[in-house]
Amino acid sequence: MVATVHAIKRSSSHDPCRRTPQPERAQPEGGAVSTPTEPADEVHSGGLTPRQHAILTYIRDAVRDRGFPPSVREIGEAVGLSSTSSVHNQLAQLQQAGYLRRDQSRPRAIEVLPPPGEAAAEAAHAEGAQAAELAGVRRIPLVGEIAAGAPIIADEHIEQQVTLPEDLVGEGTLFMLRVRGESMVDDGILPDDLVVVRQQPTVEQGEMCAALIDGEATVKRFRRGRDGRLWLDPSNEAFEPIPLDPQADNQILGRVVAVLRTV
Missing domain, CATH: 1.10.10.10 (Winged helix-like DNA-binding domain superfamily/Winged helix DNA-binding domain)
Structure with missing residues (x-):
């Protein structure tokens, strides 16, 4: 690829x-x-x-x-x-x-x-x-789907393994997701891009993350409001921020560390 x-x-x-044949014993x-x-x-x-x-x-x-x-x-x-x-x-x-x-x-x-x-x-x-x-390379699973409450890197959900340099993606447990939609185009992330995610339960303010919202994985930027509420912000102004409710079936999957695009 x-x-x-x-x-x-x-x-x-x-x-x-060519040798002259000789008697054999x-x-x-x-x-x-x-x-x-x-x-x-x-x-x-x-x-x-x-x-x-x-x-x-x-x-x-x-x-x-x-x-x-x-x-x-x-x-x-x-x-x-x-x-x-x-x-x-x-x-x-x-x-x-x-x-x-x-x-x-x-x-x-x-x-x-x-x-x-x-x-x-x-x-x-x-x-x-x-x-x-x-x-110095990592084999990273491309996850086709993620179910709430299930292991992210379940064998039945892995579409393929992608090898990338470790100095690019770093350490930790890594997985990849395919981007759907145009909510992050202003951050240079286009439909069908692959994002590499380091699995972790929390991220810092403004970091790009993958999250599970209502059973679907999405890529957004994490934001904590002044009132303490948590939000997932798109970079495309045509889309609305998504509230991140820890009490619902919503969770941070990890921080986005790299983006791949085929040409």
């Missing part, structure tokens, strides 16, 4: 080099085939072999260039593994290490993930950014 707020007193693809039991013992299988930084790096690069490039992952056979051809069992073995190791996400029910559903360390760092950064963004 775009609003005016004022207070009262935020390529080119790379294919890995079968494991003694289980039928799985491991990659041959060769320099390419030495573990480098990140706990991956050069071949596993090549597999990740090939999958990532294929998804980038054509929009979907390669088949197991295509991966094997790209990195020099003639046996699909060897490819499956490499993919399983990469998945276990947290570099891949696979859906076993969909053969081509392979997603390359950020390295585990980088993923944790990115998550921590995102959490920190979110915390920084939320620091």
